[in-house]
Amino acid sequence: MASDIQVEHRGEGRALVTIARPHRRNACDFAAWTDLKAAFETLGADPAVKLIVLTGAGGHFCAGDDVVAFSAVTDEAEKDVWRARIQACYAALQSAPKPVIAAVSGVCVGGGCSLAMCCDFRVGDATARVGVPVAKLGLVYPTIQLQRLAWLIGASNARRWVYEAALYDAAESHRVGYLDALAPGDAVEAAFAFGAGMAQAAPLSIAGSKAQLNAVLAGRLEPEREQLDAMVLRADRSEDFREAARAFAEKRRPVFRGQ
Template sequence: MSDILVDRSREGVAVVTINRPHRRNACDFEAWTDLKAAFADLDRDPKVRLAVLTGAGGAFCAGDDIVAFSAVRDDVERAEIYRKRIQEAYAAVQQAAFPVIAAISGVCVGGGCSLAMCCDFRVGDASARVGVPVAKLGLVYPTIQLQRLAWLIGASNARRWLFEAGIYDIEESYRVGFIDALTEGDVVEAALEFGRDMSARAPLSIAGSKAQMNAILAGHVDAQRQALDALVDEADKSEDFREAAAAFAAKRTPRFLGR
């Protein structure tokens, strides 16, 4: 049975849950693999307009399962495959064509913090604890993850978080911009509400804008210029654009079909 649960009971919405509460939702190789597959499957479904990523049992994700990785650490080839799979899981979340919102309770540290940063937005409750304590472990944070951290909270805050190696509460995480919205209620329901209006907007527009933002922040615009221009052209010629124009003229709400 997979440790990654996907709930599709709400129309157009998926709630993806890391279900390893015995490890505070730290992921082993199989969980990273299933997380990658879950988001790849959702990305292939044009009916999906929004996804929420969360963890079971009061924790978001404690990162990689150290015990599981220790079993392959001394095997160079297997360790590299393991590390690559983690990055592939991150990429599947970040590159999904629809908005992805992290619903964060409890620990969100290390690789869990990286996973949350691959989401488009982060909603947290009072129990959330966020950090990248690599300086307590004698490690160096992967450069791509540090790049994401600096995008979100700024270079000075990123340096402080890394050098202090702290675990920060919801107030600090919100203050620096890591958390986009706070809730005193159910964090998944709050994330769904946060994304409600987004799920009603034109899917091709959101997919194109998300691809553009990812390329801009990664410094890949020139390398991806042709593909990005194609997304602009696709939207210009889309049925959704014509529907939006007709709806505006008729003073009604448009019905977007993603084509």
């Protein structure tokens, strides 16, 4: 059975991941969450990949969890497995040691909003509509996702988004800081352009800085101190650092290999 998660390598270290469930506005069922998790784990471990863009097919980013498929599950233990798989998928995106950019078109709501927040950056086109409609569903947004939302748009805006349960257009989403950039045309191409400089940066530096920032924001600096210090030391001793010094002396652009 073909996967609903498509991975395309576009050369120059660029990878595009597409959620291809347009019949559900790219809402993910259990298989899609599983395959999306696996895709980011694979790309994260691939030294040839320097930049990852996540998008959705058919004019929409992601409508979150497929509530129809989830509602068909009656066993509570199976539901718990499903919920855990979603969180594991989010973690795979957030911990991928590469720049990850969400290319947002159409609906980006609920779990889709969370998915985009687990990316490093979000670039949206004029069709983007973003929101957290839990108050219209009688639900409470998972605490860790609300924390991420407050980091991005501030506590006051997060309260308004969650309490109103509205959808906000691209301009408003950009104004409050949810979208990092507005695409003048195609969101995917704009996302790749946004990350072009990042794809040329030293991979070990990106991986270390991303791990540091994730630990800072999650309040986990001390538990992860040893791992973070090891990443700093590895970069200090890397061939990439020596290459950067040579390139500076020779007045050329360094060629980094993540070593």
